Amino acid sequence: MKTTDTPASVPAGSGASVSKVDVPSTAPAKEKKEGNVLNVFSHGMLVLWAFMVVMPLLWAVMTSFKDDNSIFSSPWALPDKLHFDNWARAWTDANMSDYFLNTILVVGGSLIGTLVLGSMAAYVLARFDFPGNRFIYYLFIGGMSFPIMLALVPLFYVVNNMGLLNTIHGLILVYIAYSLPFTVFFLTAFFRTLPTSVAEAAFVDGASHSRTFFQIMLPMAKPGLISVGIFNFLGQWNQYMLPTVLNTDPDKRVLTQGLVQLAASQGYKGDWSGLFAGLVMAMLPVLAAYIIFQRQVVQGLTAGALK
Numbered sequence: 001m002k003t004t005d006t007p008a009s010v011p012a013g014s015g016a017s018v019s020k021v022d023v024p025s026t027a028p029a030k031e032k033k034e035g036n037v038l039n040v041f042s043h044g045m046l047v048l049w050a051f052m053v054v055m056p057l058l059w060a061v062m063t064s065f066k067d068d069n070s071i072f073s074s075p076w077a078l079p080d081k082l083h084f085d086n087w088a089r090a091w092t093d094a095n096m097s098d099y100f101l102n103t104i105l106v107v108g109g110s111l112i113g114t115l116v117l118g119s120m121a122a123y124v125l126a127r128f129d130f131p132g133n134r135f136i137y138y139l140f141i142g143g144m145s146f147p148i149m150l151a152l153v154p155l156f157y158v159v160n161n162m163g164l165l166n167t168i169h170g171l172i173l174v175y176i177a178y179s180l181p182f183t184v185f186f187l188t189a190f191f192r193t194l195p196t197s198v199a200e201a202a203f204v205d206g207a208s209h210s211r212t213f214f215q216i217m218l219p220m221a222k223p224g225l226i227s228v229g230i231f232n233f234l235g236q237w238n239q240y241m242l243p244t245v246l247n248t249d250p251d252k253r254v255l256t257q258g259l260v261q262l263a264a265s266q267g268y269k270g271d272w273s274g275l276f277a278g279l280v281m282a283m284l285p286v287l288a289a290y291i292i293f294q295r296q297v298v299q300g301l302t303a304g305a306l307k
Contacts, residue, residue: 065083107175123213140184238256
């Protein structure tokens with residue numbers, strides 16, 4: 001029978017040292033080197049992407065404070081001074097204040113309606129089993145894939161027959177219907193990740209379905225509501241096709257229509273500085289909303305993965 005030979009003990013004071021077992025370090029060093037190369041490449045791509053996104057925004061903001069001659073003579077140079085009259089001219093002369101107010105009314109009303117109706121529908125589809133549950137859910141999914149271009153002509157006649165053409169509330173209703181499919185799809189998946197024990201405890205304590213939803217489940221779904229609210233806000237704020245078809249009244253134009261009108265009229269006059277000022281005005285609310293709620297957006301998107 002073979003036995004493992006124990007190494008002979010080294011006498012103390014002999015000056016000989018016991019050699020440790022050599023562990024091959026080639027593989028960890030190679031993996032570390034490959035990881036460093038991958039990190040450098042990924043960080044380089046992120047820096048490049050950030051540069052491509054941020055630079056046009058910074059250039060537009062910088063150009064909005066220049067005069068027309070500086071825009072063409074030195075487009076990449078800093079402005080000699082801040083021409084705030086560009087913003088004043090775009091706000092008053094180009095009626096950007098009226099367009100801004102109309103956009104806030106339309107987007108604010110449609111965003112509230114979309115979140116309330118979408119969260120209620122998503123909660124029922126996620127929490128209750130009833131005949132036709134999956135069929136209704138897939139109808140909402142199908143609404144996401146339906147091209148809005150195909151519905152413009154019949155939508156125009158429907159809104160016109162209802163007497164809602166060229167009205168703020170008519171545009172709000174269309175925006176709500178346009179945003180509901182994605183909202184229901186997003187929030188249904190989010191409500192399924194929430195624990196059912198809290199709702200069951202509320203039912204045991206005598207709470208009704210509506211009270212359980214509004215006072216317990218809806219506050220728990222706050223990250224998801226903020227995330228889908230940001231997405232809907234971006235889509236509704238930048239919507240151009242629907243208001244162009246359904247809102248032809250010059251006094252009720254939204255911001256996207258006003259920017260197109262400003263580009264068409266100011267382009268012949270050569271007021272490019274006023275045009276860039278109006279563009280930055282339309283861009284700032286969206287940018288500010290995302291900067292303020294960016295942490296909630298990330299929490300809402302990763303909530304299902306962290307369950």
